[in-house]
Amino acid sequence: MTRAASPTAPIGVFDSGLGGLTVARAVLRQLPNESLVYVGDSARVPYGPKSPDTVRRYALQIGEWLVEQGVKCVVVACNTATAHALEALQAALPVPVIGVITPGARAAVRTTTHGAVGVIATSGTIASGAYVKALRVAAQGTDIPLAVQAVACPLFVPLVEEGWVEHPATRLIVQQYLAPLRAQAVDTLVLGCTHYPLLRDVIADEMGATVALIDSAEETAVDVVRVLSESNRLAPDHGTPVHRFVSSDAPHHFLVLGSRFLGRPLNHVEHHVFT
């Protein structure tokens, strides 16, 4: 069921915390006229180690609240929530729902030279098998001999949240997690968690210059453009876009760290408790 929303309605975007702001950033870059409501579920972050049922429950609570706010579509800017809850959200919400996994898989298939694709993500995303499935779908009809190696990197999110993106300990941890991907000689590596682009430099150093790193943010924004454009719901260029940022925890931490992810200053963060 899809409801006809006004073109001036905002785009809803949510993540377990701050990582999804990298997707919001790409959406706003490609669609500067759009209004946006971003929800970071900071009171329950992280989603990565939690069970599919719990993540699905959280995602549905937030998706329903975004619909109450009048959004015209919902972007699941979190790989774990996309892996566990995309189908449930698409079934439950009356607006289009766009995840980050299919766009990332599509970009990886377009980029790979030999079909040796690596995926790094949270435990939940890796255990779901969602990337392997999406990569196979994306490669259908091509002659790419796909070989996927998927590795869970549970410590990357805490390291990014702590701001240790260049620390020697971070390098050791990156080395350990990426060793099987180096051994497999992947030519393309999907950064399958919206926090990981902040570790791009140290990941690139470890993988070497010949390995392409895929960040699904820009590719997801391309999907948002397509979905809104197909339904004639792109915002007109004469409006005044409004950007709301909402945290389920007290806004302080979100305000302090959020601008690093969003790439522009954050002036105000609202607080809302999801139940």
Place this chain on the structure above:
Amino acid sequence: MTRAASPTAPIGVFDSGLGGLTVARAVLRQLPNESLVYVGDSARVPYGPKSPDTVRRYALQIGEWLVEQGVKCVVVACNTATAHALEALQAALPVPVIGVITPGARAAVRTTTHGAVGVIATSGTIASGAYVKALRVAAQGTDIPLAVQAVACPLFVPLVEEGWVEHPATRLIVQQYLAPLRAQAVDTLVLGCTHYPLLRDVIADEMGATVALIDSAEETAVDVVRVLSESNRLAPDHGTPVHRFVSSDAPHHFLVLGSRFLGRPLNHVEHHVFT
């Protein structure tokens, strides 16, 4: 307000996740006849980086549920929840509520040789100032010239949850966090988070053999014995104690890792959603 509960009623214990099982273990060692209901809030773990209001809301939800289960007292087996919610729990619940900070502070004051006491804990616990306050109270009436150095160690919980208790990266991270405590030449170090005893070996290596490490679990269990004994509510020695373990996330992870914290096998974990 304190309700007269039966001596055969269980003791309630809760934590944000698995760490509090180290406290449950000490309680069961000192009180083998007691029944127990343990709640790990794995669906919302960790509490350490979250705001006082959010942690207080979670703690009250769990405390009220434990009272509904008929517990005769509640042990807050989490330093962050003790720091932010002990007073609110004591005001709201009709049974005695025991935290882990006062017992830890008391043990540190009893142990220190020169008054140079270090505290390591989550960001939330350190920011609350609860340990500094509790140490000052514990030192009142003694001639100990207390000098407290408190350091937040946000990456320790994810490292323990990942099981990397001996990894070279863990050693680097421990070195960095503990450097100011070594510089201060503390003689006693409080492990102010129930996860940290699992890093005891690497912390001890870094601090050196002359520094005493304080784990509040046993001392907290001493408080439980005292509170129950003063009110004649110790369980009789002829009963059959029942130990229930409850997780707010799906029980699988709790079952797999919990026995490492509890020091005995876990056979069954219940699931309950707190709202």
